[in-house]
Amino acid sequence: xxxxxxxxxxxxxxxxxxxxxxxxxxxxxxxxxxxxxxxxxxxxxxxxxxxxxxxxxxxxxxxxxxxxxxxxxxxxxxxxxxxxxxxxxxxxxxxxxxxxxxxxxxxxxxxxxxxxxxxxxxxxxxxxxxxxxxxxxxxxxxxxxxxxxxxxxxxxxxxxxxxxxxxxxxxxxxxxxxxxxxxxxxxxxxxxxxxxxxxxxxxxxxxxxxxxxxxxxxxxxxxxxxxxxxxxxxxxxxxxxxxxxxxxxxxxxxxxxxxxxxxxxxxxxxxxxxxxxxxxxxxxxxxxxxxxxxxxxxxxxxxxxxxxxxxxxxxxxxxxxxxxxxxxxxxxxxxxxxxxxxxxxxxxxxxxxxxxxxxxxxxxxxxxxxxxxxxxxxxxxxxxxxxxxxxxxxxxxxxxxxxxxxxxxxxxxxxxxxxxxxxxxxxxxxxxxxxxxxxxxxxxxxxxxxxxxxxxxxxxxxxxxxxxxxxxxxxxxxxxxxxxxxxxxxxxxxxxxxxxxxxxxxxxxxxxxxxxxxxxxxxxxxxxxxxxxxxxxxxxxxxxxxxxxxxxxxxxxxxxxxxxxxxxxxxxxxxxxxxxxxxxxxxxxxxxxxxxxxxxxxxxxxxxxxxxxxxxxxxxxxxxxxxxxxxxxxxxxxxxxxxxxxxxxxxxxxxxxxxxxxxxxxxxxxxxxxxxxxxxxxxxxxxxxxxxxxxxxxxxxxxxxxxxxx
Amino acid sequence: xxxxxxxxxxxxxxxxxxxxxxxxxxxxxxxxxxxxxxxxxxxxxxxxxxxxxxxxxxxxxxxxxxxxxxxxxxxxxxxxxxxxxxxxxxxxxxxxxxxxxxxxxxxxxxxxxxxxxxxxxxxxxxxxxxxxxxxxxxxxxxxxxxxxxxxxxxxxxxxxxxxxxxxxxxxxxxxxxxxxxxxxxxxxxxxxxxxxxxxxxxxxxxxxxxxxxxxxxxxxxxxxxxxxxxx
Numbered sequence: 001x002x003x004x005x006x007x008x009x010x011x012x013x014x015x016x017x018x019x020x021x022x023x024x025x026x027x028x029x030x031x032x033x034x035x036x037x038x039x040x041x042x043x044x045x046x047x048x049x050x051x052x053x054x055x056x057x058x059x060x061x062x063x064x065x066x067x068x069x070x071x072x073x074x075x076x077x078x079x080x081x082x083x084x085x086x087x088x089x090x091x092x093x094x095x096x097x098x099x100x101x102x103x104x105x106x107x108x109x110x111x112x113x114x115x116x117x118x119x120x121x122x123x124x125x126x127x128x129x130x131x132x133x134x135x136x137x138x139x140x141x142x143x144x145x146x147x148x149x150x151x152x153x154x155x156x157x158x159x160x161x162x163x164x165x166x167x168x169x170x171x172x173x174x175x176x177x178x179x180x181x182x183x184x185x186x187x188x189x190x191x192x193x194x195x196x197x198x199x200x201x202x203x204x205x206x207x208x209x210x211x212x213x214x215x216x217x218x219x220x221x222x223x224x225x226x227x228x229x230x231x232x233x234x235x236x237x238x239x240x241x242x243x244x245x246x247x248x249x250x251x252x253x254x255x256x257x258x259x260x261x262x263x264x265x266x267x268x269x270x271x272x273x274x275x276x277x278x279x280x281x282x283x284x285x286x287x288x289x290x291x292x293x294x295x296x297x298x299x300x301x302x303x304x305x306x307x308x309x310x311x312x313x314x315x316x317x318x319x320x321x322x323x324x325x326x327x328x329x330x331x332x333x334x335x336x337x338x339x340x341x342x343x344x345x346x347x348x349x350x351x352x353x354x355x356x357x358x359x360x361x362x363x364x365x366x367x368x369x370x371x372x373x374x375x376x377x378x379x380x381x382x383x384x385x386x387x388x389x390x391x392x393x394x395x396x397x398x399x400x401x402x403x404x405x406x407x408x409x410x411x412x413x414x415x416x417x418x419x420x421x422x423x424x425x426x427x428x429x430x431x432x433x434x435x436x437x438x439x440x441x442x443x444x445x446x447x448x449x450x451x452x453x454x455x456x457x458x459x460x461x462x463x464x465x466x467x468x469x470x471x472x473x474x475x476x477x478x479x480x481x482x483x484x485x486x487x488x489x490x491x492x493x494x495x496x497x498x499x500x501x502x503x504x505x506x507x508x509x510x511x512x513x514x515x516x517x518x519x520x521x522x523x524x525x526x527x528x529x530x531x532x533x534x535x536x537x538x539x540x541x542x543x544x545x546x547x548x549x550x551x552x553x554x555x556x557x558x559x560x561x562x563x564x565x566x567x568x569x570x571x572x573x574x575x576x577x578x579x580x581x582x583x584x585x586x587x588x589x590x591x592x593x594x595x596x597x598x599x600x601x602x603x604x605x606x607x608x609x610x611x612x613x614x615x616x617x618x619x620x621x622x623x624x625x626x627x628x629x630x631x632x633x634x635x636x637x638x639x640x641x642x643x644x645x646x647x648x649x650x651x652x653x654x655x656x657x658x659x660x661x662x663x664x665x666x667x668x669x670x671x672x673x674x675x676x677x678x679x680x681x682x683x684x685x686x687x688x689x690x691x692x693x694x695x696x697x698x699x700x701x702x703x704x705x706x707x708x709x710x
Numbered sequence: 711x712x713x714x715x716x717x718x719x720x721x722x723x724x725x726x727x728x729x730x731x732x733x734x735x736x737x738x739x740x741x742x743x744x745x746x747x748x749x750x751x752x753x754x755x756x757x758x759x760x761x762x763x764x765x766x767x768x769x770x771x772x773x774x775x776x777x778x779x780x781x782x783x784x785x786x787x788x789x790x791x792x793x794x795x796x797x798x799x800x801x802x803x804x805x806x807x808x809x810x811x812x813x814x815x816x817x818x819x820x821x822x823x824x825x826x827x828x829x830x831x832x833x834x835x836x837x838x839x840x841x842x843x844x845x846x847x848x849x850x851x852x853x854x855x856x857x858x859x860x861x862x863x864x865x866x867x868x869x870x871x872x873x874x875x876x877x878x879x880x881x882x883x884x885x886x887x888x889x890x891x892x893x894x895x896x897x898x899x900x901x902x903x904x905x906x907x908x909x910x911x912x913x914x915x916x917x918x919x920x921x922x923x924x925x926x927x928x929x930x931x932x933x934x935x936x937x938x939x940x941x
Contacts, residue, residue: 503794504721507815511727514819518734540816554799555908572931579933602907605931 008439009432016425019417026413030406037402041377042364045283049381049395050362052278052285056271056383056393077253077262079231080293084129088136090219092183092210097138100127104140107250113234115248120144122237122248124215128264135222135264137233142215145239149181156189156199158244160237162218164188164205165255166264167230173258176202178220180209186218230261265289271296282401286394287383290358292349295391301376301398302337328414332407335400339373349394353380357392366399375399438463438470442477449481456485493550495674499543506543510536549674549681556603556685564601565594566636566707570629573608577625584616585624595631597709599686607682610675611640611703618644618701631709635688638705646694647701655692656680679705713830714738716757718748718776719792720767724815728761728792731819732826745772749779756784759829762809764793764800774807781808788829792822801908811871828871832858848881848937850922862920873913876906880927880937889934910935 006014082103088096097104108123124141139162149159161179168174176188177199188205207220234251238244254260275285275298284299356363357380364379376398383391445461461478463471513532521529567590574588597604608627615625619642626641647655656676676690683690688707695702715737719725722743729739740757742748745766752760760780766772777789791804791812801812810829813822835844835857844856850863858874860867869877879888879896888896890906914924928938 500794503815504724507794508721508723508727511724511731511819515727515730518731544816569931572933576931576933601929601931 008436009429012428012432013425016421016428019421019424022420023414023417026417027410030409030413033409034402034406037405038366038377038399041397041399041402042379045377045379045395045397046362046364046381048278048283048285049357049379049393052275052287052395053381053383053393055274055278056287056391058385077232078291078293079126079128079233079252079262079264081128081130081135081264083297084131084136088129088131088219088221090206090208090221092208092217092219094138094140094217094219096219097127097129100129103127104138105252107235107252109250111250111252113249113251113254115237115246117237117239117248118144121239122235122250124235124250126233126252128231130224133224135224135227137218137220137222139218139220139233139235140212140215141217141235143237144214145237145241146211146216147238147241147244149179150244151181153244155244156191157236157246158238160216160235162220163234163236163249163251163255164222165232165234165261166222166226167228167258167261168226169228171228174226175255176205178205178207178209178218183209183211183216185209186220188220227264229263230258231264232261265293265295272298275299282397284396286349286396287391288349288354288358288394289391290389292354292358292392294349301396324415328407328411332410333403334407335398335403336373337400339369339371339398351378351380353378354392354394356380357382357394358389360389375403435470438466442470442474446477446481456481456488492553495546495550499547502539502543506536506539510540545674549678552603552606552678552681556681559600559603559685561598561600563596563598566597566604566631566638567591567593567595567629569601569605570608570627570638573605573612574627577612581616584621586612587624587626589626589628589630591629591631595629595636595709597636597686597707599707603682603685607679607705608638608640610679611638611705614675614703615640615642615644618642620644634709636707636709638707640703641695641700643700645701646698647692656690676703679703683707712736712738713758714740714755715826716740716742716748716751716760718742718745718760718766718773719763720744720765721763728819728822731823735823735827737826743767745769745776748776752780752783756787758833759788759790759826761790761792761826764791764795764804774803777804777807777809786833788833790825790829792817802912805870805912809870813872825871828858831856832871846878846882848884849926851877851881851926853878853881862917862922865920867916867920867922869913869916873909873916876909877913877927880935884937887930887934887936892934 082100085099086096094101104125104127106123106125109117109119120142121144122142124139126140127138129136129138141160143160147159149156149161153159156177156179159179161177164176164178166174166176174190175192176190178186178188180186186207186209188202188207189199190202191199204223204226205220207218210217210219232251232253232255234249234255236246236249239247253262271287275287275296279285279299282299282301284297284301286294287296288294351365351367353363353365360382362379362381364377367376367378368374369376376396378394378396380392380394382389383393441462449457449461461474461481463474464478465471466474509532513529513536516529570590571588574586574590577584577586612625612627619625623643626639628637628639628641630637630639656679676692680690683705686707688705690703690705692701692703694700715732717725717728717732717739719728719741720743722741725741725743729741732739740751742751743766762773762776762780764771764773766776769775773791773793777791780787780789788811789809791809792815793800793804793812794815804812811825813825817825835854844854846853846855852861853874854860855878858869858871860869860874860877875896876893879893893906910927910929914927917926918924923938926938928936930936
């Protein structure tokens with residue numbers, strides 16, 4: 001398994017990821033804050049609702065003009081008069097009502113007051129509105145057979161007609177009929193409760209009757225002064241133009257007695273006035289009665305047009321459209337004013353909060369608008385009227401403010417996190433770079449301190465003064481290197497010291513032997529003295545060689561370089577070898593011209609001596625030792641080639657180390673493995689290097705010294 | 711009256727062995743183990759020749775100090791360093807302090823005797839007039855084998871005994887190559903090749919100081935050295 005090599009810098013960068021915990025914690029915090037804000041908004045809104053409710057407390061006339069009429073009503077008997085925003089033109093067309101059409105109540109067979117008929121022969125939809133001092137009503141009637149009032153008939157009830165029954169503010173019961181001879185402008189006639197007696201035209205109730213495919217439309221207007229609390233409408237259907245009998249009557253409520261009438265709920269102008277004084281920005285206040293009917297409404301959930309949310313700051317800086325803001329806009333839900341408010345214009349409020357308030361205690365509710373474009377908070381608080389609940393105040397507000405705050409907090413949080421993250425990452429990268437740089441420097445210095453030959457070079461380890469662990473490490477490494485260098489020096493000086501220490505006892509023995517020779521000794525003791533002398537000489541040779549390397553190192557320090565001809569040196573040395581060893585053959589391959597080199601000729605002669613001595617020891621006596629010198633402008637290569645046995649694998653470089661000898665047979669003269677070490681020292685002193693390798697034909701070994709030329 | 715030799719050597723066996731050899735050759739020998747002891751004696755009476763070890767007991771360089779002090783007492787008494795230390799630096803230091811010769815303990819006793827005799831001979835010769843038969847001339851170089859002194863164009867060249875014999879061996883037969891072994895034999899000393907090399911180096915420098923061409927001693931690589939015949 002390959003373990004991935006992670007750099008210190010990479011590791012620290014990975015550690016940086018731990019900082020990602022910051023935004024998480026921040027997110028949690030923001031969520032919590034969101035909860036607190038919601039709670040605060042709930043309290044505030046509930047407070048608002050309670051304040052408004054307190055204002056309305058114990059003002060029975062305000063809430064219910066006729067407390068005796070307050071009773072449980074069926075919703076479909078009651079009529080709610082919407083406050084109409086647009087003027088209504090009495091033209092028999094429903095266009096003016098388009099904002100409210102979807103709230104029109106449909107009355108069908110289940111609202112039948114009299115008669116019978118096929119299920120789909122008669123039904124109508126009704127809307128009631130208030131504007132100015134008029135009550136408006138719209139009837140969209142489906143009728144399979146339209147029968148108009150006969151031209152010659154005085155009777156009002158022998159054709160399709162509309163019945164209006166109401167109680168006026170004074171509490172008197174009135175009943176009106178509306179019919180027409182042809183589509184067009186219509187007026188009402190007041191009739192008595194039984195429908196008999198002479199009809200009395202009531203011109204204040206006016207309207208327009210228009211035919212529609214499958215029925216007709218009636219749009220009419222009633223002065224508010226005529227209408228008290230109670231109101232009911234009914235549509236009577238006559239299908240047979242000859243018999244002209246009322247076949248079926250469908251109504252919003254009973255139209256014959258006061259008790260049967262439904263209630264008409266009109267927004268209370270007085271409550272409205274009170275509410276207007278209490279209205280808050282961005283909040284909507286409702287006042288509902290016990291049935292949840294809306295009595296008053298003020299304010300709007302949408303802010304005034306000049307105060308758009310964009311300016312409030314949905315994003316940090318909406319005009320600064322960077323990539324970051326784009327991401328924020330995508331990730332965070334943005335508050336918007338473009339939501340559908342299903343409740344706007346509602347005639348009746350429902351919901352847990354309203355029910356709780358009508359049951360006597362305040363409550364709040366969060367709800368989503370359709371399509372979840374916005375969240376709306378509503379708080380309801382009961383209005384008391386002498387111990388009973390007379391209604392409730394409902395205050396509504398969008399959650400946009402909180403959402404905006406939360407978004408802003410989120411954006412700030414992410415921005416801060418981003419900055420902190422970037423700063424921390426940068427700091428860590430710098431720190432890691434510096435750290436790994438120091439470690440790298442230490443490693444490089446450590447590498448450099450131990451040379452390729454395994455010798456400890458005297459090199460100062462930097463960064464020892466640092467007070468941290470790396471400083472400790474540097475100091476430790478420095479200490480180890482110092483001790484190692486001392487130990488290496490000790491080992492290297494060992495041979496020299498050993499020879500020095502041994503020389504004194506050796507001198508004692510030698511001088512004693514020499515003194516002994518001057519005495520009259522028996523003849524038979526001579527050979528022993530001679531042998532002792534021989535042994536002593538060998539010991540002396542060993543000691544001399546032991547100290548040779550040490551002496552050489554010292555000599556190198558004082559050596560004076562000169563410019564000389566290496567070719568002449570090699571030729572001269574070769575001639576010397578021939579003289580010194582007449583029984584061996586030496587083959588020299590030296591360039592004819594001079595090979596000038598800057599160096600110490602004595603040392604190079606010593607180098608060649610060692611190489612040749614080595615070659616003579618290893619090569620067979622009957623084979624020549626070959627000495628080859630070649631030169632390029634950049635370097636000179638000196639080779640000494642023997643025909644001896646090849647080197648064992650892997651020993652070529654060790655050969656040049658101190659006290660390493662691969663000789664298997666111990667010859668007469670001692671071998672300490674210092675000869676090739678001296679070769680290496682001299683080669684290195686001249687900036688070159690020494691190598692040993694087996695000849696390609698396997699018949700011998702090449703010792704090659706490469707020396708740079710200037 | 712026999713000549714008096716002082717041996718300052720902290721190793722009693724060596725001291726006594728050397729003393730015995732020299733006594734056998736007719737010298738009066740006093741042995742000292744420590745620097746202070748020797749210095750006391752020198753102040754009372756100067757020896758005719760002093761053989762000093764460098765390391766004396768605890769004093770690693772006590773011999774050098776003693777040499778300096780003895781030289782202060784007398785400018786002429788011959789001083790030989792005889793030591794186990796054969797490092798170039800030690801040799802240079804010893805000779806710079808005014809020693810007449812520097813021998814390592816590898817030297818055989820007969821060689822030591824010869825060297826002592828040569829130094830005494832030189833001391834004697836300095837007191838008498840130079841004799842013609844003792845002079846060897848090689849170009850501008852004049853060697854007096856009796857006084858063991860060398861002159862280049864009448865300028866004295868301060869050579870140690872070892873150096874003198876090396877120069878002598880080379881200059882007597884100009885043009886002939888002398889191997890290192892031969893030079894060592896001529897100089898009655900046992901040193902290794904590199905010591906010969908450093909001797910040659912010092913000789914060249916001294917010759918150069920006296921105005922001679924340092925190339926007068928020519929290196930024949932692999933063989934040895936030769937005196938360059940005068941042109």
